[in-house]
Amino acid sequence: MNKVSPDSLRADLFAGFSNAAIVVPQGVAFATIAGLPPEYGLYTAMITAVVAALWGSSMVMISGPTTAISALLFATLQDLAVPGSAEFIQLALLLTVMVGVFQMLAGIARLGGLVSFVSHSVMTAFTAAAAVLIGVSQLAGALGLHVEGGGNVLERLIRVGEAISETNMSSTIVAAVSLISVVILQTYAKRSPGFLIALILGAAVAYAMGGAEAGIAMVGELPSAFPIFAPPTENLNKLADLAPAASAIALVGLLEAISIGRAFAVRRHEKFDANQEMIGQGLSNTVGGFFQCYAGSGSFTRSGVNAEGGAQTPLAGVFASMFLALILLLFAPLIKFIPVPAMAGLILFVAWRLIDRKELHHVITTSRPETVILVLTLGAGLFIELDFAIYVGVIASFAVFIYESSHPSIVVSAPAVTKSGRRKFRNADTHKIPECPQIVSIRIDGPLYFGSVDHVEEEWDKFRAARPNQTHVIFYLKGFGKIDLAGADFLIRHIREIRAAGGSFRIVALFPPLLQSLRRFHVIEEIGEDHLHISKGEALDAATKELNNDICANCKKRVFTECADLPGGNKA
Structure with a gap:
């Protein structure tokens, strides 16, 4: 809340008011999907948003009922009770409390760090898929059609x-x-309450054209009741039966909220704490379950409206709930005159703005692995289910991470003269740089562990086959942090191989944890302290003292500055 100022308060008030108007038909629709009376969607939009805003991490994300969780809740409970019945409602509230507890425990255990392994492309694709789904879901309302909801x-x-x-x-x-x-309005008058003005204009046009008599769908009358404290104390004997479903809904809710929160944080260049968001989401569902709310999470639609409305701080979510309560208190009879097509038009705009076209182009044109992740996530979101897209993206991210960690970059480097006149080691093959006939400098960027040893072994064999006479090896591990027993065995095996061929093997390493691992796995014991170096220069200086002077005397390449002191050099 350290960003609160008079300007931010005004912006948050405008955004909150626009958001309150948007959520009325949305809350009713989601409650219907969940098999609950309409007012439960509004209760969820009211209570959950406040708690999640105050205890979460996102500056603009608004929590409340969502399509995925509503559908999951209905699918879970429809076989246990009649949808809409008192028992169904009690089970839904009990399930919501369980979901909240699981989410809070995940946040306290700091499992949010696992989200760091999820590629940014997942967020970009998930946002785009959600935006398309939101937009398509509004087409029927915008065209005045009566079609079945749901589906991809x-x-x-x-x-x-x-x-x-x-x-x-x-x-x-x-x-x-x-x-x-x-x-x-959003293009030429960004500081105005554009969403509210557009909604009023749409309502005025609908009224002028005859409203409901002209076939224009209206939101309709809603109960003006407010949520009350009602702990779900019934059906406690079904806790074990509900636990698997509660854990699944908790996971989907966290993935939704964290995906949305991170997506907006990246777009707005803000910090986002996944662990804190887990606690915020869990607390919102736990508290909500005691106040007639069913399980909720971050809402893409409401968050998009909030961001587009100019929200600056989480207070916008609090204001949205306050305005929603005020609307139900003062204007409940007028809600029935809000045209559904007008709402659809606004949400279509939000959906369009949610798609980050520049980032999609950037990913596609710069990284093949990230493009694969993006396409898989986007495809799953568009043609299967949105919540399934998150799982696909997470699995794809882990697959790419595992593949890349098992395929570290390993190159032969040699010094090249830069524009400034200095010598800097470059990839010898890529830049066609002359190499020393006796010394080969090999650099590995990435972990040397059981998962990568086979790949490194293949690359090593290629280098050795192409350079059989370069028997003095400098193996560069500077900046390298991970090695296990399999990696150590690789080094020991090739240290012995090179020495058997009459050469020398030197390791350049500086990172303290790496040095500890090299000692623990007996690599330094094998190579000797005098063949362990902290820089390439030190390693080269030592290696040149072991070269065959007859070869040096006839060498015209003079790759290293140290060559000047060898036979045939300028100082010889």
Whole structure:
């Protein structure tokens, strides 16, 4: 909250007010998906958002009911009780408390660090897939169509396509007015409450065209009741039965929230603490379960509206809940006049702005592994399910991490003259740099462990086959941090091989933990302290003293500055 200022308060108030208007139909829709009465979606949007905003880590993410969790909750409980019944509601609230406890325990255990292994491309693709899904889900409302909800992007598009002949032009015009209005306002009047103004304009146009009589869908009347403290004390005998589902929903909720939080943090250049967000999400669900809320998480739609509305701090989420309560208290009778197409137009704009086209292009044009991750995640989000896309992205990220760690870069380097006149070691093969006939300098960038030894062995064999006479080896491990018993065995085996061929083997290493590992695995004992160096220069100086002077006398390459002191050199 250290960023709170008069300017940020004004921005957060505007964003919170716009967000409160957006969440009314959304909360009703998600509660219906979950098999709960409509008011439970609003309770969740109200309570969960406040707790998660105050205890989470994201500056702009808004929590509340989500599509994925609503669907998971319904699928979990539909066989245990009749959807909408008192027992179903009690099970949903009990499940929500369990979800919150699991999430808080994960945060306290600091499992958020595991998210660091998830590629940034997963976040970019997940954001894009969610934006497309959100946009496609609004097409029916914008066109005035009555189609079945749910499903992936392709399934939703097919349903819209099959019903396209039933398009209501009045609804389409209302959606277009709201969409065009918000585009203009967000482009040329960014400090104005563009979403609210666009919503009012859309409602005015709908009213002028006849409203519901013209076939324009309205949000409809909603109960104005507020959540009360109601601990879910019933069905405690079903805790064991609910535990597997609670853990699954907890995981999906955390992945959603962390993915959304990190995506916005990256875009806005802000810090994000996954562990703190886990605790915030867990606390919001735990508290929410005692106040008639069902399981929630970060909402892409509400977070997008919040960010586009100019939110600066988590107070925007608190204000959104306060305004939502105020709307239900003072304007509940007027809510029924909000046109669904106007809401759809605004959300279409949010969906478009959520897609980071520059970052998508950057990933595709710069990294093949990241592109694979991006395509797999995006494809799963578009054509399977959004929550499944997270799993696909996580698995793909770990697969790429494992592949890259098992394929460290290993190159032969040699000194080349730079533009400044200094000599700097470069990749000898890539830059076609002359090499010393007797010394080969090999650098490995990455871990030397059981997973990478086979790859390093293959590269070593290639280097040795191409350079049979370069029997004095400088193995450069500077900046290298990981070696295990398999890596140590590799070094010992080739130290002995090189010495048997009449050469010498020197290791350049500086990192203290690496030196400890080399001693523990007896590598230094094998090579000798005098063949362990802290710099290439020191290693070269020692290696040149063991060269065959007859070869040096006839050598014209003079690769190293030390060559000047050898037979045939300028100082010889």
